[in-house]
Amino acid sequence: MGENMSGSSILIATKNKHKAGELAALLSSLAEVMNLSDWESSTGKVLDEPDENGLTFQANALIKSRQYAQATGLITLADDSGLSVEALGGAPGVLSARYGGPGLNDDDRCELLLKSLAGHHDRRAFFTSVLSLSRPDGASLVWEGRAEGLISREKRGGNGFGYDPVFYFPPCRKTFAELGASEKNEVSHRARASRFFMDDISKVRRFVAG
Numbered sequence: 001m002g003e004n005m006s007g008s009s010i011l012i013a014t015k016n017k018h019k020a021g022e023l024a025a026l027l028s029s030l031a032e033v034m035n036l037s038d039w040e041s042s043t044g045k046v047l048d049e050p051d052e053n054g055l056t057f058q059a060n061a062l063i064k065s066r067q068y069a070q071a072t073g074l075i076t077l078a079d080d081s082g083l084s085v086e087a088l089g090g091a092p093g094v095l096s097a098r099y100g101g102p103g104l105n106d107d108d109r110c111e112l113l114l115k116s117l118a119g120h121h122d123r124r125a126f127f128t129s130v131l132s133l134s135r136p137d138g139a140s141l142v143w144e145g146r147a148e149g150l151i152s153r154e155k156r157g158g159n160g161f162g163y164d165p166v167f168y169f170p171p172c173r174k175t176f177a178e179l180g181a182s183e184k185n186e187v188s189h190r191a192r193a194s195r196f197f198m199d200d201i202s203k204v205r206r207f208v209a210g
Contacts, residue, residue: 010208011039013068013078018161022190023077023131026197030208031075039072047071052094057082058142060094061132069134075208081129081189083163085113085151087120096163110155110166123150125167127189131197133207141207143200145192149176160184 012023012035020035027033040046050067054060057080064078082096092099092113100112117123126148134140147169155165157177164176169187176184185191197204 009034009074011036011068011072011074011076013064013076019079022185022194023079026194027077030205036068039074052080054080054094057094057128057130058132058144061130061142062134062140065132065134065140066138069136070138073136075133075135077131077133079129079131079190079193081127083113083125083127083167085117086124087117087122106162107155110163113151113163113166114154117151123152123168125149125151127163127167129189129193131193133204135207135210139207141200141204143193143196145189145194145196147187147189147192 010027010031010033012020012027012033014020014023015036017035024033024035034042036047047068048071050063052060052063054063061078061080064080065076068074068078069076080094082093084090084093092109099109104112126146129145131143132140133142149167149169152166152168152175155177156168156175157165157179159179159181160177164184167176168174169176169179172179172183172187176188179187
């Protein structure tokens with residue numbers, strides 16, 4: 001088990017600054033927060049990346065939060081998220097970030113998804129986000145949020161990332177990529193998981209205190 005840098009610190013298991021900022025907002029009232037890059041810079045150590053071989057978003061979130069918690073000695077918050085398309089049997093699912101194989105960027109994956117759905121009338125899809133908070137002893141709490149929508153016929157919008165340009169969200173009558181950041185943060189799958197987290201804030205405080 002790694003050396004605990006601070007008894008009150010919580011590690012966010014990502015190097016993605018956008019995602020780290022969203023998750024840090026949940027934890028700011030609980031403890032000092034650092035992401036993986038912060039931890040590696042402060043310690044001079046490089047953490048091994050977990051093998052995300054789980055079959056569900058929850059399994060992969062737990063793999064990440066538990067491995068990093070054990071490696072650093074810090075309570076760790078991780079998330080795993082992705083897009084599931086009904087007509088594709090739930091694909092790309094947990095392979096959302098690797099859909100189509102190595103070498104593809106977000107734009108390529110969106111194009112591949114649109115081609116895969118050519119001729120399909122069922123465009124139903126949903127985004128899932130799972131948050132997992134783990135202590136170094138392996139004890140964990142989990143929250144899941146979902147946003148249901150449709151895969152559009154073409155890419156629309158220049159905001160967001162990943163599959164946002166092809167995910168049409170009926171309540172807003174826009175794709176996620178057409179939403180402003182503040183608007184998306186009200187309705188997205190990660191926003192919903194975050195609200196469930198905040199609903200359990202008393203439980204989280206007890207969990208962090210041990």
